[in-house]
Amino acid sequence: MSDPLAHLPNLGPKSQQMLLAAGIATPEELRQMGAVAAFSRVKRACSAASLNLLWALEGALSGLPWQAVAHEHRASLLLALEMHERHLA
Numbered sequence: 030m031s032d033p034l035a036h037l038p039n040l041g042p043k044s045q046q047m048l049l050a051a052g053i054a055t056p057e058e059l060r061q062m063g064a065v066a067a068f069s070r071v072k073r074a075c076s077a078a079s080l081n082l083l084w085a086l087e088g089a090l091s092g093l094p095w096q097a098v099a100h101e102h103r104a105s106l107l108l109a110l111e112m113h114e115r116h117l118a
Contacts, residue, residue, distance in 0.1 A: 034059070037089040044085055047075045056089075064090055065109045069117070083110065 034045045051074040064086035072078045088095040
């Protein structure tokens with residue numbers, strides 16, 4: 030059976046592995062969490078995750094290429110991540 034996350038744009042095998050390691054196994058789980066919360070969970074499970082994964086996750090959910098997300102939504106995503114991390118602390 031193929032990995033359901035493989036059907037999302039912007040997510041290659043390494044990104045899929047990191048999501049699975051963080052307990053995110055389906056596109057629906059990713060949608061419910063949102064890119065910021067999913068990235069935060071992945072970062073706790075896999076310290077090697079970089080911000081490029083955040084851009085890729087947002088792109089997977091929005092349908093935008095990760096490069097466009099990094100360019101156009103970087104500031105708002107970083108702010109949302111900071112707020113999310115503060116809430117967890």
